[in-house]
Amino acid sequence: MAGRGRGRGRRLMTFSVEAVGINRGDSLPPSIQQPTPVYPVMEQKPLPLTGGEEAEYLLALKQEFRGAMKTLPSFIQPAAALRDVERYSDKYHSGEQNDALMDWTPDWKRFPKELRVRRPATDCVSAVSRSDRVQSSQKKKQVKEKEEVLLKLETLEKKEERGSSGEEEEEQGEEKKKKQEEEEADAEEEYDEEEFEEETDYIMSYFDNGEEFGGDSDENMDEAIY
Amino acid sequence: MTAQEVRLCGLLLREHFGELVEKVGTHLLRSGAQNLRTLIHETGISLDLVKKSLCVLVQHGVCVFSAGRKGPGSPTEYLTSSDHILRILRYPRYIYTAKTLYGDTGELIIEELLQRGDMTMSSTVKTVADRLTQNMEDGHSMDYSEVSNAFSKLVETHFLQRCPPMAAAGKKESTTSATPATPGTPAVPVSTAPPSAESFPDCYRVPHVTLTGRGKRQLSSEDGEDQRNAKKARMDTETHGDEGIYWQVNFERFHLHFRDQAIISAVANKLGQTSSEIVRTMLRMSEVTTSPTATCTKPLSANEIFRSLPNSYSIARPILDQYLTLLVDDPMEFVGKAGESGGGMFVVNLHRALANLARATIESVVQERFGSRSARIFRLLLRKRHLEQKQVEDFAMIPAKEAKDMLYTLLSQNLVQLQEIPKTPDYAPSRTFYLYTVNQLPTARMLLQNCYKTVANLIERRLFETKDSKRLLEKSQRIEAILASLQASGAEPEQLSEVEEMITASEKQQLASLRLHINKLDSAENQVDETIFLLESYVNSTATAAS
Numbered sequence A: 001m002a003g004r005g006r007g008r009g010r011r012l013m014t015f016s017v018e019a020v021g022i023n024r025g026d027s028l029p030p031s032i033q034q035p036t037p038v039y040p041v042m043e044q045k046p047l048p049l050t051g052g053e054e055a056e057y058l059l060a061l062k063q064e065f066r067g068a069m070k071t072l073p074s075f076i077q078p079a080a081a082l083r084d085v086e087r088y089s090d091k092y093h094s095g096e097q098n099d100a101l102m103d104w105t106p107d108w109k110r111f112p113k114e115l116r117v118r119r120p121a122t123d124c125v126s127a128v129s130r131s132d133r134v135q136s137s138q139k140k141k142q143v144k145e146k147e148e149v150l151l152k153l154e155t156l157e158k159k160e161e162r163g164s165s166g167e168e169e170e171e172q173g174e175e176k177k178k179k180q181e182e183e184e185a186d187a188e189e190e191y192d193e194e195e196f197e198e199e200t201d202y203i204m205s206y207f208d209n210g211e212e213f214g215g216d217s218d219e220n221m222d223e224a225i226y
Numbered sequence B: 001m002t003a004q005e006v007r008l009c010g011l012l013l014r015e016h017f018g019e020l021v022e023k024v025g026t027h028l029l030r031s032g033a034q035n036l037r038t039l040i041h042e043t044g045i046s047l048d049l050v051k052k053s054l055c056v057l058v059q060h061g062v063c064v065f066s067a068g069r070k071g072p073g074s075p076t077e078y079l080t081s082s083d084h085i086l087r088i089l090r091y092p093r094y095i096y097t098a099k100t101l102y103g104d105t106g107e108l109i110i111e112e113l114l115q116r117g118d119m120t121m122s123s124t125v126k127t128v129a130d131r132l133t134q135n136m137e138d139g140h141s142m143d144y145s146e147v148s149n150a151f152s153k154l155v156e157t158h159f160l161q162r163c164p165p166m167a168a169a170g171k172k173e174s175t176t177s178a179t180p181a182t183p184g185t186p187a188v189p190v191s192t193a194p195p196s197a198e199s200f201p202d203c204y205r206v207p208h209v210t211l212t213g214r215g216k217r218q219l220s221s222e223d224g225e226d227q228r229n230a231k232k233a234r235m236d237t238e239t240h241g242d243e244g245i246y247w248q249v250n251f252e253r254f255h256l257h258f259r260d261q262a263i264i265s266a267v268a269n270k271l272g273q274t275s276s277e278i279v280r281t282m283l284r285m286s287e288v289t290t291s292p293t294a295t296c297t298k299p300l301s302a303n304e305i306f307r308s309l310p311n312s313y314s315i316a317r318p319i320l321d322q323y324l325t326l327l328v329d330d331p332m333e334f335v336g337k338a339g340e341s342g343g344g345m346f347v348v349n350l351h352r353a354l355a356n357l358a359r360a361t362i363e364s365v366v367q368e369r370f371g372s373r374s375a376r377i378f379r380l381l382l383r384k385r386h387l388e389q390k391q392v393e394d395f396a397m398i399p400a401k402e403a404k405d406m407l408y409t410l411l412s413q414n415l416v417q418l419q420e421i422p423k424t425p426d427y428a429p430s431r432t433f434y435l436y437t438v439n440q441l442p443t444a445r446m447l448l449q450n451c452y453k454t455v456a457n458l459i460e461r462r463l464f465e466t467k468d469s470k471r472l473l474e475k476s477q478r479i480e481a482i483l484a485s486l487q488a489s490g491a492e493p494e495q496l497s498e499v500e501e502m503i504t505a506s507e508k509q510q511l512a513s514l515r516l517h518i519n520k521l522d523s524a525e526n527q528v529d530e531t532i533f534l535l536e537s538y539v540n541s542t543a544t545a546a547s
Helices: A053-071 A096-102 A130-162 A165-183 B003-017 B019-031 B036-043 B047-059 B082-116 B121-135 B144-156 B223-235 B251-271 B273-285 B302-308 B317-329 B350-370 B372-384 B389-396 B400-412 B440-468 B470-488 B493-500 B505-546
Strands: B063-066 B077-080 B160-162 B246-249 B335-339 B345-348 B417-422 B432-437
Touching: A053 B003, A053 B082, A053 B505, B003 B019, B003 B047, B003 B082, B003 B440, B019 B036, B019 B047, B019 B077, B036 B047, B047 B063, B047 B077, B077 B082, B082 B121, B082 B144, B082 B246, B082 B251, B082 B505, B121 B144, B144 B160, B251 B273, B251 B317, B251 B350, B251 B505, B273 B302, B273 B317, B273 B345, B302 B317, B302 B345, B317 B335, B317 B345, B350 B372, B350 B400, B350 B440, B350 B505, B372 B389, B372 B400, B389 B400, B389 B432, B440 B470, B440 B505, B470 B493, B470 B505
Parallel strands: none
Antiparallel strands: B063 B077, B160 B246, B335 B345, B417 B432
16 A cells, blocks of 8 residues: 555565665666576686595595496396397397396395285296296296206316315205205396306307407317308 | 475486486475385385385385374385485595594494495494405404404494384384384384384493304305305304394584584684683584484583583683684674673583584685686675665675676575565555575575585486496406406516507506596585585574574
8 A cells, every 4th residue: 555656666665675775766677587507607716626636535434335236136136138139049048137136135034024026027028928927937946957967077076176075065055055045936046157047059159249349269279260 | 295305316326326216216205205005106115125225225224114094004105315325425434433433343343234224233343344354364364352342332432222122113023132112112003103212211331242263255266165154154143142242333423514514624724722622622522412403502611511521722821812712703603691609600502603614604605606706796785684785786896887787696596585574565666675695594494405406416427437438448357357367367577568559558647537526526416515525514503493
């Protein structure tokens, strides 16, 4: 009410203009019609970063820590990124990545019961058909048999090297290990040799896309390479 | 849980644990305590993946689970808090502190524990010994006992603590074996709050562990041998007498250490090296007697301080008295006098020191953003509390027009507030006083949120830069791998130079500038974290003082 007569036009404000210091005749800053710019011009430039040994060491620590966390089993990879074109070799490459996940078995007593994961999650993410499951169980039996053969070979080797004192421990260890394997059935699949995966007769490097530059230097330069 | 905090936590989780954990974690942060079914339903992720993410979060202490609120039968609920996640920013500083205090061994122990969340003493000792052996020359290896010693020292000074036992959280079974019940757990297995580590009476007791041996060097020979080692590691089921006792890093203790460092360096900057040594001695003497939330240390007599000064700083007794008087009279009020017995009783005023440090931080922010004259106005308002516009101009000795401008800029940035004092009950504008004022605590909170936003922006920019040059980075990584394998198999220099030339000069330049940018962004994050620590400590200290 009080301001109606006087403040006609633009300058009608709820507080007394004199008290805050806007005198008559002063031009107000122009009213803003759009949001402020995203990167406004700074009148004062910011200070440079502190350098020095300590800062560099902290920087190195930080980057190493980040890199190390990426390799740990607690870094959960999302489902493998879909490539632009589906390739035939994808079927044979998908098993390789999941080993790191299986390394970490937490102490389940410290977690609530409902979080216990018995089977690995690999099957859930990609579409699994029943035939795949049947094949994988068959393959597991094959793998187990072949692993037993491998183990026996290794123990024989060790026996030759070490003699009888270590033998008993190793046998016990072997039994323990077999029991562990049976309990943690899926978690312990180790693909020692690439030949035992997925009933192929080819080694895994057969399915290489050629995307990795093979920088192997051949030691035998005598024979010609075709 | 402000929006900025949630955004920053999401980015940190993504960098360290992957996108899946980020999704689950941010959802829990936004919605509070939830049970598993609701979580799966609302995030839309499959059951197994959610379980895995929750395991990772619980393992690292980010998420706590407790029995449901509706009674003993209800499902367990998971609660996340942003404090733990925001601490990830400070991990390099913790590791560096451990290095300065306990050498490389301490550094690696803390690093392992931070990476894994919690571990038993025996597994920590073994891993650290192996890592140290890797870096030593051939033929040498690290003994387990040395590492155990370092571990025990860390526990004695409270830098490490035992993880609290899971006392019947959400289950009807009894607590895990070999742990005494915490004093707060009632008979009914529904506890209102999860037991903190401090309430566990044995939390700093080192268990008796039988660990003999030396670190193993990882053999880089054929693959078969590695496989055998891997198998052997899993067969290694020897118990060391400390099963079920997990250790975690005690962040509060590190924070107290950082706070003490900040006070000592502030005194050194203002009053000189000798005064800072005196304050350092006082803080060291009261390390064990002061509780973390205490306002000031216990009173120390001048005689005790004199006896405990380090030998390299032998000053005469009357000189010490003079220094102490100087410290007490200083307007920053780091040290106060609490009595006359024993040659004078002195305390270090911790909360007041933190408040002064926070005030100095805020003042320097204003100075760097708006110039030294605006900073003068700001400091004036901090000291004089409430001033009218005219008085501001007079006291600051700045011409009216400029003072007005600066005040309005500060007002629009919310660093300065207007307080209305009416003369009449109807708040008529012509009959009201308008006073400018600065409130330190809300301003500190606002700057803290700004810091969180800053760090989040820095991380996003870094991720953007890496994604932009992903192709280039991958190519350079591949070339490095090829070079390494060539060198390992003893190739000739021509082959090496040929492979090196696969990266063109302009690409090399691009890579160099990319590396420079990423390093700058990373070390900027570290620096902003120092400010975050100061402001957070100040805000927390006022919170505890008020309650």
